[in-house]
Amino acid sequence: MxxxxxxxxxxxxxxxxxxxxxxxxxxxxxxxxxxxxxxxxxxxxxxxxxxxxxxxxxxxxxxxxxxxxxxxxxxxxxxxxxxxxxxxxxxxxxxxxxxxxxxxxxxxxxxxxxxxxxxxxxxxxxxxxxxxxxDSEHFYTTRNEAADIFADRKQWLMEFFYRQMRVAHQVLMADAKKPVGDQWNFDAENRKPWRGEPAEPSDPRTVHDHSLLWRSIVDAGVNSFGDPKADRLAWALNREEALQQLDAFIANALPRFGDFQDAMSSKAWRLFHSLLSFALNVKMLNPREVVAKAEAAYHAGHAPLAAVEGFIRQILGWREYVRGVYWAKMPEYAGKNFFGHQRALPSWFWDGNTRMNCVSHAITQSLEQAHAHHIQRLMVIGNFALLAGLDPVQVHRWYLGIYIDAFEWVELPNTAGMSQFADGGLLATKPYVSSAAYIDRMSDYCKGCNYDKKLRVGPTACPFNALYWDFFQRNKATLSRNPRIGMAYRQLEKMDSTTIADFQRQAQTMLSNLDAL
Missing domain, CATH: 3.40.50.620 (HUPs)
Structure with a gap:
């Protein structure tokens, strides 16, 4: 002391x-x-x-x-x-x-x-x-600003909020009310899989040896999990290092960030992501300076609009939006459980030892790096958790603990709302679930997996497939009228009773012993 x-x-x-x-x-x-x-x-x-x-x-x-x-x-x-x-x-x-x-x-x-x-x-x-x-003098918005914006709206759509922020703060605007490029959102252009090219930029972060500090933490009796990397920790120590990391991202990764922001690979865990969320969330960096540097890169012709808009949307849009949801809905929001899911987390959430290659890779990476990008969190780990009916409170506490950037104001709405649909659709317009097809399209995880991405039933069938259809079948009463998932129910209507019974039986076999997957 x-x-x-x-x-x-x-x-x-x-x-x-x-x-x-x-x-x-x-x-x-x-x-x-x-x-x-x-x-x-x-x-x-x-x-x-x-x-x-x-x-x-x-x-x-x-x-x-x-x-x-x-x-x-x-x-x-x-x-x-x-x-x-x-x-x-x-x-x-x-x-x-x-x-x-x-x-x-x-x-x-x-x-x-x-x-x-x-x-x-x-x-x-x-x-x-x-x-x-x-005030902490950090955010664009006040705690209550989102609640005021959505005061007369049943659903709190991020896109509506994001456009309000763009106009209010004149970010990527051609004039007072018109967006640059005549388009607010370029998300449709930001969904390319990565097949090894272009090469992932080198990691710009400074590595530190915190072995003595780690020993004092352990000796004080603090429990934790994951790899501490105590002698080679690469997360920013101060503002100077965070600014260097920001500059390196703008120069080397932002131009390709848009193309591959949803891509996943077993060969490159960072890809073109900034890894700035830790520095932002502990306030070493101000979101305004991060947004300003990204916008300047577009105006200088260094990075395409789709990449810059996609990056800025995560900060000026999503980050401020989920904070607004958090402060408007707490403390009740932490206990939301729309589907009444109660299953405990499988043991492999703590060690990554599952035969599902995609889940194993995403969890193992999280344990090793304290980081996974948004699609790994949402469409691999969170996808499985929702399909399997895991308790959203347990899922929330796991996400809050495992990720370097996870503080409850930003993690809880992302987990309970976006990932687990526990709020019943306040935040997300549909449950974000998929079968193996989406994971295969956006990653290389299915190659060499113990399970067959094309099979719905049988001992080698990918668990995501039967669990996907079982999820929609068992939640038909609450989800079938959702226009954003009408295609799933139209496909279910075409299935005969034998097919439905087969995937239900397959799902129940897996759900009764999740630890064995």
Whole structure:
């Protein structure tokens, strides 16, 4: 623990592990009466089982921010995970520090997770010193802006929100209301499979040895899963590294990002993705600067419009949109379960040991890299989870733990809404499920798999096929009127009773022993 000499009248300012924004107005002036507090606590490592890299990267980045603040002349009190005085709870540590510094005031930036927002709000109400919450100065939108935009709409369509954001912030606009290229969305052009060419760009990230920090985390009793890569961790440590990573993405990957943003390959886990979501979600980078650099690349003729629009849509559109859904619908949203799914996660969610090559690769990559891109998360792992009727709360907690960029405000709507349709269609217009055909079209996973992508029944039939048709058959009463999935039900109507009984029997055999798949 690093301390400063107590003087009555201090203001304590809390910096959470996902608030590593060196550009925040807090840091624009040096004030000897202000002490910045950062703390590594079991409360945050233990609320779900986290990937080792996630814990390690956040702690390392927190420590680097503390170093930079001290170098700039700020006073910092840093509570390390193994400090004997660490009470391992944010409120408990705050109370102890308020007493230690005889603080006159306590301030904190608005948390992005509901549980922390509620915890700090309730604790502040009982505090003997004034508490003040300030904005994190990160997002384009306020917490309630999406709710206001959708106030009179039954369904919260991202596309409607995205166009509002484009106009409001004048991003990729030809004039005040007209998009560049006379088209808002180029998603239809961004669905090419990758067959090895062009080559995946080299990984631009800086590698660090955090072995000593990792040993202190383990010795403190923190549990985790996945490969820590403690001696070769490549996630950004600070803003400077994040900016270098951003520049490398713009220069080397953005031009082909659009073509292959949905592609999956067993030979290249990064492909043309930016891997900037961690730096963005802990606020080393501001979304405005990321969007501005991508837009500038288009105007300079460096990257095509379809690629730039697809990338910007993920940040200005989807990222802000899911945050709006989160704050409008919490805390009830976390327990949504439209289909009433109750099955526990198969054991191979924790080790990747399944004979389904696509699922094995996506989960193994997640365990090794703490990262998978959106199609792996949605159309491989999430697809299987929904088809198999896995408990969406368990699925949510797994996603929240395993991914380096997963904080509940962004992960929960993506998992419960987009992936598992647990909200009944508030966020997604249809359940995102597929048979083996889609996975084969977008990847090389089916090659050499233990299962046959073309078979629906039998011991070597791909589980996705029978589970796909069984999902629609058993949910006919609730889904058959959805116009976006009418084709599936028209195909079901053409099947005879024997065919339906065969895939139902196949599905039930698999569902009764998911661990064996």
């Amino acid at each position: 690093t301390t400063t000499t107590p003087t009555p009248g201090h203001t304590l300012r809390l910096i959470l592990g996902d608030q590593l924004n060196l550009q925040h107005r807090w840091f624009s002036e040096i004030d000897d009466a202000t002490v910045y507090v950062l703390m590594e606590v079991r409360q945050e490592t233990d609320y779900v089982l986290h990937h080792a890299q996630k814990i390690l990267a956040i702690f390392a980045a927190m420590r680097d921010l503390a170093r930079q603040l001290r170098q700039a002349g700020h006073r910092v009190h840093y509570v390390q995970i193994d400090d004997p005085s660490n009470l391992q709870s944010i409120p408990a540590n705050i109370d102890a520090l308020v007493a230690q510094y005889q603080a006159a005031a306590f301030e904190y930036q608005a948390p992005d997770e509901w549980r922390l927002d509620e915890q700090l709000y309730q604790h502040g109400r009982k505090s003997a010193v004034p508490w003040l919450m300030v």
